[in-house]
Amino acid sequence: MTGRAPTIVEVASLAGVSKSTVSNVIRGSAPIAESTRRRVLDSIDRLGYRPNALARQLREQRSRVLGVLIGDLDNPYYGEIGALVERAAFHSGLTAMFCNIEAEGMRAEAGVQMLLEQRVAGVAFLAFSGRSPRVRTMLAGIPTVSIGLREDWGDCVAVDDARGSALAAEHLTGLGHRRIGYLTSAGVEPRTDRARREGARGAVARAGLELATIRSVDDPALRDVTAVFCANDLAAISLLDHADRHGIDVPGDLSVVGFDDVSIAGLGRISLTTVAQPLGELARTGIELLRRRVDGELDGEPIRLAPELSLVVRGSTAPPAVSA
Amino acid sequence: MTGRAPTIVEVASLAGVSKSTVSNVIRGSAPIAESTRRRVLDSIDRLGYRPNALARQLREQRSRVLGVLIGDLDNPYYGEIGALVERAAFHSGLTAMFCNIEAEGMRAEAGVQMLLEQRVAGVAFLAFSGRSPRVRTMLAGIPTVSIGLREDWGDCVAVDDARGSALAAEHLTGLGHRRIGYLTSAGVEPRTDRARREGARGAVARAGLELATIRSVDDPALRDVTAVFCANDLAAISLLDHADRHGIDVPGDLSVVGFDDVSIAGLGRISLTTVAQPLGELARTGIELLRRRVDGELDGEPIRLAPELSLVVRGSTAPPAVSA
DNA sequence: CTGAAAGCGCTTACAG
DNA sequence: CTGAAAGCGCTTACAG
Numbered sequence: 008m009t010g011r012a013p014t015i016v017e018v019a020s021l022a023g024v025s026k027s028t029v030s031n032v033i034r035g036s037a038p039i040a041e042s043t044r045r046r047v048l049d050s051i052d053r054l055g056y057r058p059n060a061l062a063r064q065l066r067e068q069r070s071r072v073l074g075v076l077i078g079d080l081d082n083p084y085y086g087e088i089g090a091l092v093e094r095a096a097f098h099s100g101l102t103a104m105f106c107n108i109e110a111e112g113m114r115a116e117a118g119v120q121m122l123l124e125q126r127v128a129g130v131a132f133l134a135f136s137g138r139s140p141r142v143r144t145m146l147a148g149i150p151t152v153s154i155g156l157r158e159d160w161g162d163c164v165a166v167d168d169a170r171g172s173a174l175a176a177e178h179l180t181g182l183g184h185r186r187i188g189y190l191t192s193a194g195v196e197p198r199t200d201r202a203r204r205e206g207a208r209g210a211v212a213r214a215g216l217e218l219a220t221i222r223s224v225d226d227p228a229l230r231d232v233t234a235v236f237c238a239n240d241l242a243a244i245s246l247l248d249h250a251d252r253h254g255i256d257v258p259g260d261l262s263v264v265g266f267d268d269v270s271i272a273g274l275g276r277i278s279l280t281t282v283a284q285p286l287g288e289l290a291r292t293g294i295e296l297l298r299r300r301v302d303g304e305l306d307g308e309p310i311r312l313a314p315e316l317s318l319v320v321r322g323s324t325a326p327p328a329v330s331a
Numbered sequence: 332m333t334g335r336a337p338t339i340v341e342v343a344s345l346a347g348v349s350k351s352t353v354s355n356v357i358r359g360s361a362p363i364a365e366s367t368r369r370r371v372l373d374s375i376d377r378l379g380y381r382p383n384a385l386a387r388q389l390r391e392q393r394s395r396v397l398g399v400l401i402g403d404l405d406n407p408y409y410g411e412i413g414a415l416v417e418r419a420a421f422h423s424g425l426t427a428m429f430c431n432i433e434a435e436g437m438r439a440e441a442g443v444q445m446l447l448e449q450r451v452a453g454v455a456f457l458a459f460s461g462r463s464p465r466v467r468t469m470l471a472g473i474p475t476v477s478i479g480l481r482e483d484w485g486d487c488v489a490v491d492d493a494r495g496s497a498l499a500a501e502h503l504t505g506l507g508h509r510r511i512g513y514l515t516s517a518g519v520e521p522r523t524d525r526a527r528r529e530g531a532r533g534a535v536a537r538a539g540l541e542l543a544t545i546r547s548v549d550d551p552a553l554r555d556v557t558a559v560f561c562a563n564d565l566a567a568i569s570l571l572d573h574a575d576r577h578g579i580d581v582p583g584d585l586s587v588v589g590f591d592d593v594s595i596a597g598l599g600r601i602s603l604t605t606v607a608q609p610l611g612e613l614a615r616t617g618i619e620l621l622r623r624r625v626d627g628e629l630d631g632e633p634i635r636l637a638p639e640l641s642l643v644v645r646g647s648t649a650p651p652a653v654s655a
Numbered sequence: 656c657t658g659a660a661a662g663c664g665c666t667t668a669c670a671g
Numbered sequence: 672c673t674g675a676a677a678g679c680g681c682t683t684a685c686a687g
Contacts, residue, residue, distance in 0.1 A: 011472075012450070014680055025658045030682060040656060055469070060448040061394070062680035065385045065663050072428075072449070083595075086410025093431040102445055104396075104428045107417040121426055124384040125396070126336075144379070148335075244598065251599045271407075274568065275575045276600040338664055349674045354666060364672060386664035389679050 013054040022050040033058065064126065072102045073297065074122030074130040076115060082194065082241060083269045088133055088155060091290035099298040101128070108135060119145050128301045131293060132156065136196050150300035154293035155284070156196055161309050162300065164293040166316040168199055171282040172206030174318045175236045175264045178280070180214040182326045184234040184262060187211055188219040190246060192238035200238050203266060207236050224249040233261060233327040240265035240272050243279055247323065258325035268319055278322035288314045337378040346374040357382065388450065396426045397621065398446030398454040400439060406518065406565060407593045412457055412479060415614035423622040425452070432459060443469050452625045455617060456480065460520050474624035478617035479608070480520060485633050486624065488617040490640040492523055495606040496530030498642045499560045499588045502604070504538040506650045508558040508586060511535055512543040514570060516562035524562050527590060531560050548573040557651040558586035564593045567603055571647065582649035592643055602646035612638045 019026040024043060031037040032047040039047075050056070064070040073096050078085050089105065096103040104127060106118040115135070119142050122130055130146065134155035143160060153163035179187050189204045208218040221228050221235060224246055229235070237243035243265030250257050257263055265272060268283035292312055299305040343350040348367060355361040356371040363371075374380070388394040397420050402409050413429065420427040428451060430442040439459070443466050446454055454470065458479035467484060477487035503511050513528045532542040545552050545559060548570055553559070561567035567589030574581050581587055589596060592607035616636055623629040 012447075016680080026681080027658055027660095027683085028656090031657085034682085036682090038656060043656080057444065057448055059389070059450055059680050061385050061389045061450050062663090063682075065383070065389055065665090065679095066681045066683085068663065070385070083407055083410060086407065086413070089410070089413075090431055093429060097431075102428070102430075102449070104426070105417060106426075107414055107421075120381065123336075124381055125426070126383055126385050248599045271595055274601075275572045277598075340664080350665080351667085351674055351676095352672090355673085358666085360666090362672060367672080383664050386679090387666075389663090389681090390665045390667085392679065 012059070013056045014059070015056070018047065018050045018054055018056045021054060022046045069301075070126055070128045071100060072104050072125065072127050073294075073301075074119075074125070074127035075103050075105045075133060076118050076122070076130060076135055077105055077107050077133040078135040078196070083271060084239065084241070084267050085133060087269060088286050088290055091287055092131060092133065092154065092294060095290045095294035099294055101294070101298060101301075115139065115142050116145070123149075129297045131297055132158075134196065134199075136198065150297055152293045152297040152300075154289050156199060157202070157311070157313075159309075162293075162296050162311070163309070164289050164296065164312040164314065166284050166289075167313045168202035169206030169209070171266060171284075171316045171318075172203045172236065173210035174316070175266070175282050176207040176210035176218075177214075178318055178320065178324065179234045179236065179262060179264065180211060180216065182234075182262065182324060184327050185216055186219070186232045186234070187216065188221040188228060188232035188235045190221045190224075190235050190237040190242050192242040194241055195238040203236075203238055234264070234324070235261065236264045236266075238266065240267040240269045240279060240281055243281065243323075244271070244277060247277065247279070257323055259328060262324040262327070264324060272319075273321070280321045280324040281319055283317050283319045285314045285316065336383070337380045338383070339380070342371065342374045342378055342380045345378065346370045393625075394450055394452045395424060396428050396449065396451050397618075397625075398443075398449070398451035399427050399429045399457060400442050400446070400454060400459055401429055401431055401457040402459040402520070407595060408563065408565070408591050409457060411593060412610050412614055415611055416455060416457065416478065416618060419614045419618035423618055425618070425622060425625075439463065439466050440469070447473075453621045455621055456482075458520065458523075460522065474621055476617045476621040476624075478613050480523060481526070481635070481637075483633075486617075486620050486635070487633070488613050488620065488636045488638065490608050490613075491637045492526035493530030493533070495590060495608075495640045495642075496527045496560065497534035498640070499590070499606050500531040500534035500542075501538075502642055502644065502648065503558045503560065503586060503588065504535060504540065506558075506586065506648060508556075508651050509540055510543070510556045510558070511540065512545040512552060512556040512559045514545045514548075514559050514561040514566050516566035518565055519562040527560075527562055556585070558588070558648070560588045560590075562590065564589035564591040564596050564603060564605055567605065567647075568595070568601060571601065571603070581647050583652060586648040586651070588648060596643075597645070604645045604648040605643055607641050607643045609638045609640065 015026045015029050019029045029047050032044050077089050093103045108115050108118050129150035132153040151161045155165050157165045189207050211218045219228050243263050255261050265279050265281035268281045272279040272281050339350045339353050343353045353371050401413050417427045432439050432442050453474035456477040475485045479489050481489045513531050535542045543552050567587050579585050589603045589605035592605045596603040596605050
């Protein structure tokens with residue numbers, strides 16, 4: 008009833024056995040007389056005993072808790088993948104401990120530090136780069152996976168950004184667009200942002216065209232293009248919003264493509280053409296990789312997986328208006 | 332470099348002191364000779380020593396980890412409040428451990444069990460009811476707060492649903508609507524759903540009108556109303572989507588009001604009139620309450636706080652069309 | 656089949 | 672100012 012939770016010795020004394028025996032009963036790790044077993048189980052029940060995972064982990068020198076570093080739960084993309092990761096961890100018999108970085112300039116270091124003090128069994132980076140040398144040193148020796156972001160220093164599961172961007176760009180050139188822009192976003196991890204831009208630039212170049220870089224929705228460069236590929240859905244949606252407010256018709260005057268396929272992209276009123284990331288697969292595969300590292304089923308070289316992505320064509324893209 | 336993290340005794344032997352002294356240096360809990368202090372700090376640095384929070388918590392019999400039970404991270408409302416709660420906890424020197432319930436029918440019990448085994452210092456329910464008798468028994472003696480949902484058995488910080496609904500309903504009657512419906516949603520906690528419906532019913536009754544209950548967007552009852560107040564923004568947004576697909580003009584043919592004010596409600600293309608919950612305040616106040624319980628600064632009767640809410644009028648509501 | 660003992664990595668009186 | 676000892680709640684050989 009009060010703060011103090013019952014311990015294994017209380018169970019033992021109620022059952023009239025030693026705590027070793029209680030431990031053995033709980034873990035099924037030794038042959039136990041049926042009558043003893045029943046008495047112990049009964050005491051556990053009467054006391055509402057629940058093993059102290061802290062003590063167990065301290066003794067076993069391993070925990071079943073995963074640290075998850077997430078960029079910004081506010082962004083629906085992170086919220087969605089965060090939910091999926093949590094679920095995948097639970098299915099693998101692991102517990103997820105989240106640490107929301109970037110919000111208010113909290114650095115990855117502080118988050119990793121905290122997770123490490125809790126002696127997490129492994130850490131997952133969610134579309135978030137933890138590549139500073141310091142963080143890497145801190146993490147040395149503990150299993151790590153990067154989900155949704157390509158890393159060269161550990162396991163990762165991430166789509167091929169360049170390929171996805173090429174898909175988007177080819178869709179636009181295929182529609183006949185000749186003046187295409189790329190809208191960057193500070194909300195996207197810098198390397199990812201660059202990879203997406205370069206992927207689009209390559210595809211556009213193959214069509215003999217150039218890619219304009221657009222720094223924000225207020226960038227005058229926006230006026231010179233008939234189509235924009237955006238760093239992510241959030242940027243694309245804010246571009247749609249901006250276009251609406253300025254009487255720019257989408258897709259009549261301007262075609263818009265996003266990246267991610269967050270759930271609201273599919274709403275009729277948004278109807279955003281976008282490059283879809285298989286979030287469920289990213290989460291499941293990433294956590295499974297991490298679990299295998301944690302359980303020692305896997306060792307050696309980093310594994311890099313790249314699930315397939317696809318283009319979802321909706322109402323925000325169309326051929327360019329015939330110029331007057 | 333390998334899995335084994337350095338311990339306090341390794342630091343001690345490198346510095347040539349006892350582990351008691353190392354502990355005292357770390358916690359600043361005793362007068363230490365400056366030279367000793369420096370040697371210890373130096374060893375800590377060289378070894379990259381980080382105290383084991385598990386051991387500390389086991390010894391201190393208290394942890395700084397908060398368990399957070401969250402309904403469904405998929406829903407933007409939960410994602411947003413989850414992020415805010417995480418941030419508030421961090422500011423209070425606490426760590427948040429999330430547990431995403433409801434997804435795939437995982438019961439609150441399993442989540443609470445896991446959290447309790449980790450010996451969390453307290454648990455927060457996020458817009459999620461943990462009221463089953465079993466769960467309450469399990470939680471006996473540990474600090475608890477319910478955020479975003481009114482509970483009668485513990486601390487809670489939640490808006491007054493009935494009052495918010497009245498605001499919404501009065502807005503609609505004020506615009507001249509006479510046939511008003513309430514759209515229920517399975518995505519909303521049942522008691523909350525009921526409170527919102529009853530709140531709207533009361534306000535509508537004061538205007539001498541009746542409130543129709545609409546079970547889904549396909550419910551024929553929808554055809555008989557000129558305005559709908561929805562259980563939450565998600566339901567409202569799906570209603571907008573449904574209206575768009577069926578040529579029902581919003582707000583021309585139908586006015587729509589939501590509840591929550593999730594961030595996408597403010598997008599130009601959604602422009603949803605809605606009852607705004609002060610999410611930041613809910614999160615901050617709730618976590619602060621919990622922290623004070625955890626730190627023993629507060630005891631006695633449950634505290635129930637109800638932050639103010641407000642109606643945000645946007646483009647989804649207008650006077651009813653004059654009937655032909 | 657059962658129990659006594661050691662030890663996981665800390666903190667905290669208590670001596671000196 | 673510093674250190675030896677006990678103990679938090681478990682698990683795990685090892686004896687019996």
